[in-house]
Amino acid sequence: MRRLVPHPTLITRVNVTPLVDVALVLVIILLVTAPMLSVADLPVDLPQARTREAEDERNISITVSGDGELALDTERLTGEALESRLAARLAEPGNQNVLVVIRADSGIPYGQVRELLTHARAAGAKRLAIATRQKVEAGR
Amino acid sequence: MARSIRKPRPEGIHEPNLTPLIDVSLVLVVILLVATPMALQSGIAISKTATSGRSGPTTPLARVEISILDADHVSVNRVVVDRANLGPTLGAILRAAPSRDVAVRCADGVPHGVFVSVIDEAKASGAAGIAVLGR
Numbered sequence: 001m002r003r004l005v006p007h008p009t010l011i012t013r014v015n016v017t018p019l020v021d022v023a024l025v026l027v028i029i030l031l032v033t034a035p036m037l038s039v040a041d042l043p044v045d046l047p048q049a050r051t052r053e054a055e056d057e058r059n060i061s062i063t064v065s066g067d068g069e070l071a072l073d074t075e076r077l078t079g080e081a082l083e084s085r086l087a088a089r090l091a092e093p094g095n096q097n098v099l100v101v102i103r104a105d106s107g108i109p110y111g112q113v114r115e116l117l118t119h120a121r122a123a124g125a126k127r128l129a130i131a132t133r134q135k136v137e138a139g140r
Numbered sequence: 141m142a143r144s145i146r147k148p149r150p151e152g153i154h155e156p157n158l159t160p161l162i163d164v165s166l167v168l169v170v171i172l173l174v175a176t177p178m179a180l181q182s183g184i185a186i187s188k189t190a191t192s193g194r195s196g197p198t199t200p201l202a203r204v205e206i207s208i209l210d211a212d213h214v215s216v217n218r219v220v221v222d223r224a225n226l227g228p229t230l231g232a233i234l235r236a237a238p239s240r241d242v243a244v245r246c247a248d249g250v251p252h253g254v255f256v257s258v259i260d261e262a263k264a265s266g267a268a269g270i271a272v273l274g275r
Contacts, residue, residue, distance in 0.1 A: 025167050047253040048256075049184060050260055110254075111249065132183055
């Protein structure tokens with residue numbers, strides 16, 4: 001008795017799997033990098049800390065680099081303009097209770113950070129945090 | 141005499157398609173590469189007192205006060221201790237104190253990294269809230 005062997009069929013449709021995969025990669029990259037784009041690209045060596053809190057939250061960041069350059073989110077500005085610009089940002093709808101994060105280089109004198117905190121308070125910031133880099137301890 | 145031409149048999153794909161596997165692996169690698177620096181960045185919430193410590197509570201034990209004198213010396217409730225002994229000293233004081241709030245004052249010339257390491261240690265020793273005092 002002769003057995004009928006099914007003919008292997010050619011795949012005639014376009015294989016969309018790689019296309020979908022690459023598109024998903026792009027979407028994920030955009031999702032993950034979007035919060036990073038809201039921070040100024042000043043070189044900042046954040047101080048290390050073991051404890052962590054006040055993260056994963058929408059915030060306004062004030063960045064101070066090691067050589068004293070200042071930025072409010074991505075906008076570079078001078079110390080004199082900081083208070084008014086921050087006050088304007090905090091006055092925007094939905095920003096009244098937003099967290100203001102000070103991203104200061106670990107090498108700058110504390111006096112500069114204290115001035116920033118004073119400016120932030122004067123601009124109307126209700127919640128403040130100091131950005132740190134998570135200290136990874138070996139064997140933990 | 142017409143010769144019959146044999147059509148080549150279409151062959152199926154017998155190898156497993158590795159493209160989706162490689163793509164998904166690349167996605168994971170990219171996510172890890174991008175997310176690692178973000179996962180390592182965090183913050184410490186502080187409150188900034190509007191004025192100096194003089195307007196604070198009058199009872200000395202109402203809150204613990206730390207003054208950072210320089211990179212190696214701090215004072216806890218006006219008792220000077222070495223920076224290295226801050227953790228045990230502060231832990232003992234906080235366990236006995238009625239409030240776990242800590243107020244920190246720092247000299248202007250002290251590096252910001254030292255200031256953060258002190259408030260980090262205060263948090264690790266059990267401080268509930270950190271208030272930063274002015275001059």
